[in-house]
Amino acid sequence: MTESERLFARAQAVLPGGVNSPVRAFGAVGGTPPFIQRGEGSKIYDVDGKQYIDYVCSWGPLLFGHCPQEVLEAVRKKMENGLSFGAPSRVEVEMAEMMVSMLPGMEMVRMVNSGTEAVMSALRLARGVTGRDKIVKFAGCYHGHSDSLLVRAGSGVLTDSLPDSMGVSKAAAADTLTAEYNQLSSVESLFEQHGAEIAAIVVEPVAANMGVIPPQEGFLQGLRAICDRYGALLVFDEVITGFRLAPGGAQEYYGIQADIAAFGKIIGGGMPVGAYAARRDFMKQVAPSGGIYQAGTLSGNPVAMAAGLAQLSMIQDRGDRLYQMLTGYAEKMAEGLEQSARENGISVTVNREGSLFSVFFHDGPVQNERQAKESDTQRFKHYFHGMLSRGIYLAPSQFEAVFVSAAHTQKDLEKTLAAADEVMRELAGLQALQQK
Ligand SMILES: *Cc1c(COP(=O)(O)O)cnc(C)c1O
Numbered sequence: 001m002t003e004s005e006r007l008f009a010r011a012q013a014v015l016p017g018g019v020n021s022p023v024r025a026f027g028a029v030g031g032t033p034p035f036i037q038r039g040e041g042s043k044i045y046d047v048d049g050k051q052y053i054d055y056v057c058s059w060g061p062l063l064f065g066h067c068p069q070e071v072l073e074a075v076r077k078k079m080e081n082g083l084s085f086g087a088p089s090r091v092e093v094e095m096a097e098m099m100v101s102m103l104p105g106m107e108m109v110r111m112v113n114s115g116t117e118a119v120m121s122a123l124r125l126a127r128g129v130t131g132r133d134k135i136v137k138f139a140g141c142y143h144g145h146s147d148s149l150l151v152r153a154g155s156g157v158l159t160d161s162l163p164d165s166m167g168v169s170k171a172a173a174a175d176t177l178t179a180e181y182n183q184l185s186s187v188e189s190l191f192e193q194h195g196a197e198i199a200a201i202v203v204e205p206v207a208a209n210m211g212v213i214p215p216q217e218g219f220l221q222g223l224r225a226i227c228d229r230y231g232a233l234l235v236f237d238e239v240i241t242g243f244r245l246a247p248g249g250a251q252e253y254y255g256i257q258a259d260i261a262a263f264g265k266i267i268g269g270g271m272p273v274g275a276y277a278a279r280r281d282f283m284k285q286v287a288p289s290g291g292i293y294q295a296g297t298l299s300g301n302p303v304a305m306a307a308g309l310a311q312l313s314m315i316q317d318r319g320d321r322l323y324q325m326l327t328g329y330a331e332k333m334a335e336g337l338e339q340s341a342r343e344n345g346i347s348v349t350v351n352r353e354g355s356l357f358s359v360f361f362h363d364g365p366v367q368n369e370r371q372a373k374e375s376d377t378q379r380f381k382h383y384f385h386g387m388l389s390r391g392i393y394l395a396p397s398q399f400e401a402v403f404v405s406a407a408h409t410q411k412d413l414e415k416t417l418a419a420a421d422e423v424m425r426e427l428a429g430l431q432a433l434q435q436k
Contacts, residue, residue, distance in 0.1 A: 003047040004035045022156040028377065029384045029396045039066025041407040044393060052393035053412045057403040060240050060265040064314055065407020071269045074310035079303050092300040095309045099267070099277065102312065104248045105257045108283035109275045111300040115239035115264025116144025118274035119202065121294045122262045126200035126233045128292035129282055136190055136201045138181040140369030142209035143202060143237050147172035154209030158399045181207050182215065182367045184222040195230040202235040205250030206353045208401040210372040211360050214353035220256050233259035240401070242266060245354045246323060247315055253354065269311035271304035322406060326355035329404040329413060333357065336417035344428040358401050372399065379427060386423030392416050
């Protein structure tokens, strides 16, 4: 028995499924998740001493890989002063100023503790501002686990094939309308029926929780136009895309102004942080300056702010070069994976936008949830374990993005592509057997 197996057995007794977040349990791929002891740069090491090249990067936050010295140093320095005060502190102001300076059109922010909280609060703001109740979301987009958003959600809900969640009241879900990603007509028809009641459209500007599905030309612009026509607000869930597509996130990358944007992941540098942002006259309606209540005992925690601020400073210092490098990495990976799949006669579709990409075991385009779900998850399972056994740590689900970081190296990528080539050959062997 490995140490990971021993820990997983102990974990099952005291944590549901042995984990604190569902996808970590390897339910979709089977086997025992390695328990991670430490990370450094692009690598993680498990409790059995195995090394992996990490393409999960804490599900996105670690834009500079594990343990960047600037971030660790900022945390060390800040924690010496105390871990939390529940009173205002300087670093919260610095963090908010930094975010406002980087995000187009966003004049004020409120810090929270997770992406879930950020989107939930962003929608409360949208409802408060418009005085309307309904929201439109897209099938396969994940916006955290708040009640009203666990309707045709992506990520773990899709991975474990849970239709919705038990424990969500009908009333909580009743105001959530669902449209198809990349299909404006499905949004139009919801607005034709309910236009006067819809507070907001919430969207992942690049869907990245049903695998990566970029918006087709005109889709986000179309959402902007529909919102303007009906007086609804456009809410970008930038929990993944924020500071990953560009320093100003999807709004900068696509040149589209959202009314409210939600952040998480990267802005915490690995600490639990979320935030929502909008223009001043909206944000002023949040308590205590306005009547839309939202609070948090640990919100704006100084140590978490220090980590986030240090990471955002690194982004600012490196500028365009950083994004060119990350995009170059993703391009090289996407091309290499496509090529080895093609050479081995394995059908894959690789979707990529900037540094975000994912590999679908699918024949033909993947532009919405329905097509994503047609992927061959059995084949993904084999691919995943083939890669893991070769020291490549991918997200244990067909429906998650691959995250590259600035700590990855050309050597890492080459090693990864070599491993993928071997696994694709294995898949080709299996395919030949099945066809006999
Ligand atoms: C991860 C994620 C969330 C939820 O963030 P948590 O910090 O896990 O609560 C929300 N929206 C998107 C797009 C995400 O990827």
